[in-house]
Amino acid sequence: MMSLGRVLVIDDEAIVRISCQRVLTPEGYDVVVTSRGDEAIGLLEKERFDIVLTDLKMPDMDGLEVLKTIKERWPDIQVIIITGYGTISTAVQAIKLGAFEYVEKPFTPEDILNVVTKARQAKGS
Template identity: 55%
Template sequence: MKRILVIDDERIIRVSCERALIPEGYGVRSVSTGEEGLALIEKEPFDLILLDIKMPDMDGIEALKRIKERWPEMKVIMITGYGAVETAVKSLRLGAFNYIEKPFSPDTLLTAIKEALEVE
């Protein structure tokens, strides 16, 4: 079973991701802050991270930098309601695999995840 970590300060996004992914056979954990996410990655293995860009404690760009420094092979898909092209480009340059904008459909989410997990 592939394990996915959702890091997003919006509860509705975390719940929506869980509802879309668990029936598809993914193991899903979710947290509301970048700090919680980093702490959980230290303790548990994940195959992919869904990471919100705009969060109060630590933005997703900073969390992405820390994840990639420590786990360079980790697949990360950035999610945001603030669909600025500059932010997308910056996250991709920093090692994010992909970038999706809120609101996204379950199909969009599943397609992005499948594409990321197929690449070795």
């Protein structure tokens, strides 16, 4: 089966990383997970990704910082923000910074699959 794209999931909660992997891998996505924003940037420097799902609140580098860095250096990557601290102002800020979409925890497998599918279609891959 051909990969539908490479997805990088950044979240300090293992359950979120595992959930995303469990939902996306059987659908044909090549999924890589990491718990840290700085580690994610390191991975992005070495490998190609189509879509990034990043948590907003992380200990080392927050999701908005990760988003800004990705959009500056790899503008064609679609970035989806995941957060359990969903505030409208943060969502608006993330979208202004170039986020494709915003998903609030707790999310369903369908939520993740739908947003990743939309991001892939918008990217035109």
